[in-house]
Amino acid sequence: MSPVHYVALAVILFVIGAVGVLVRRNAIVIFMCIELMLNACNLAFVAFAAMHGNLDGQVIAFFVMVVAAAEVVVGLAILMSMYRARRSASVDDANLLKY
Amino acid sequence: MREVLAAGTNADVIARETLFWILAVISVAAALAMILVRRAVHCAIMLAVVMLCLATMYAMQGAPFLAFVQIIVYTGAVLMLFLFVLMLIGISSGDSIVETIKGQRLAAGLAAIGFLVLLALTIGHAAIGPAAPKTAANNLDNINLTGLSTLIFTTYVFPFEVTGALLITAALGAMVLAHRERTTPKPTQRELAARRLASGQLAPDPAPGVYALHDAADRPALLPDGSPSEPSVSTVLSQRAVTEEARFVPLEDTVEVTAEGGEREIAPSGRAES
Numbered sequence A: 001m002s003p004v005h006y007v008a009l010a011v012i013l014f015v016i017g018a019v020g021v022l023v024r025r026n027a028i029v030i031f032m033c034i035e036l037m038l039n040a041c042n043l044a045f046v047a048f049a050a051m052h053g054n055l056d057g058q059v060i061a062f063f064v065m066v067v068a069a070a071e072v073v074v075g076l077a078i079l080m081s082m083y084r085a086r087r088s089a090s091v092d093d094a095n096l097l098k099y
Numbered sequence B: 001m002r003e004v005l006a007a008g009t010n011a012d013v014i015a016r017e018t019l020f021w022i023l024a025v026i027s028v029a030a031a032l033a034m035i036l037v038r039r040a041v042h043c044a045i046m047l048a049v050v051m052l053c054l055a056t057m058y059a060m061q062g063a064p065f066l067a068f069v070q071i072i073v074y075t076g077a078v079l080m081l082f083l084f085v086l087m088l089i090g091i092s093s094g095d096s097i098v099e100t101i102k103g104q105r106l107a108a109g110l111a112a113i114g115f116l117v118l119l120a121l122t123i124g125h126a127a128i129g130p131a132a133p134k135t136a137a138n139n140l141d142n143i144n145l146t147g148l149s150t151l152i153f154t155t156y157v158f159p160f161e162v163t164g165a166l167l168i169t170a171a172l173g174a175m176v177l178a179h180r181e182r183t184t185p186k187p188t189q190r191e192l193a194a195r196r197l198a199s200g201q202l203a204p205d206p207a208p209g210v211y212a213l214h215d216a217a218d219r220p221a222l223l224p225d226g227s228p229s230e231p232s233v234s235t236v237l238s239q240r241a242v243t244e245e246a247r248f249v250p251l252e253d254t255v256e257v258t259a260e261g262g263e264r265e266i267a268p269s270g271r272a273e274s
Helices: A003-023 A027-052 A056-086 B002-007 B010-036 B040-060 B064-089 B104-125 B140-153 B157-178 B189-199 B235-246 B251-261
Strands: none
Touching: A003 A027, A003 B010, A003 B040, A003 B104, A027 A056, A027 B010, A027 B040, A027 B064, A056 B064, A056 B140, A056 B157, B010 B040, B040 B064, B064 B140, B140 B157
C-alpha cells in the first residue's frame, strides 16, 4: 500500500472528528472526537515515516500519544469539576461567561 | 507499486492491500457511528474500534512498537479513563437533540465538506512518494525498538524530558482539579451515634424488595399492611430516574421508562405514573 492511501484515510478520520467536535454537545463525546483527530494525525505521521524510511515520524507520533494522554487526564478532571458544579456535562450549560 | 512489489512477495502485497481496505472501511464506519450515536458509552466503544484498526495499520506500516503503545495506552488506559468518568457522571448522559444554534449542523456539514476538499487538494498536490524500499540500513521491522529508543534518547532527548515534566504537571493538575475541600469537620463516631439516636431510627433502612413481587433494587419493600416502604429504595435510584427524565434522555429510553412505569410500585415522578 502506498502512503497516499493511509494519508487519505487519516484526512477522512480527521474531518469526521472535526465534525464531531462541531456537532456534539456532550463534553465527553467532544473529547473523544479530539482523540479521534489526534489518532488521525498519528496515522499520517506513521505513514510519512514509512514513506521516508526513517523513524522520526514514529517518534513524533509517540510524543503525540503522550501529550494526548496528559490532555485527557486534565480535560476529564475539568469536566468532573464542571459536572460537580452544574450537574451537567453539556457544553451548552456552561454559559455563565456568555454575553 | 513496483517498489512495494520488490519488498515482498505477491501474496504478501495482496494480503496487505485487502487488510488495508477492510480496516479502512471499518474505521471510517466506526468513526461515523461515533459522531452519530446518541449515548456516550456507544461513542466510546466505537472509538475503541477505530483505535484498534489504527493499531493494526501501524503494525502493517512497520511500527510494531507504536501499535502496542496504541493498544495499551489508548485503548487500555485512555478509553478506560473515559468510561470511568462516564460512570461517575452518569451512564445515561446522552446528548440533547435540540439544536441550540440555528442551522449549526448544516453549517458544520458545509465546513466539513470544505475542509475535506481543501485537505484533499493539498494532498493531491503534495508529492507523496511510495514507501521507501527496505534496505539493511532502514529495515523498520527489525530495528524498530532499538531505533526508536536511540532516537528518543539522543536526538529527541529534550522533548522527552519536557514530556516527563508535562506528565507530572498533568497528574498534579488532575489531582488539584478533582480535589474537593472539606468545608465541615469530619463527624466523629460519637457524633454519628448521637445523630442516629436523635433521628429516632436506630436500625438501618429496610432492604428493597422484602415481601415484594421482585427483589430488584428499585422495588420498595412491602410493610406489614402491604403498602410500599419508601426509604427501602436507595435515593440515588429515584433521583436518577427523575434527573434522567428532566435532562438528556435519549428517545429510546423515554419509551422504556414509560412502558415500565405501569408496573413500578413507586413511580419516581408523575410522568412515569401516567
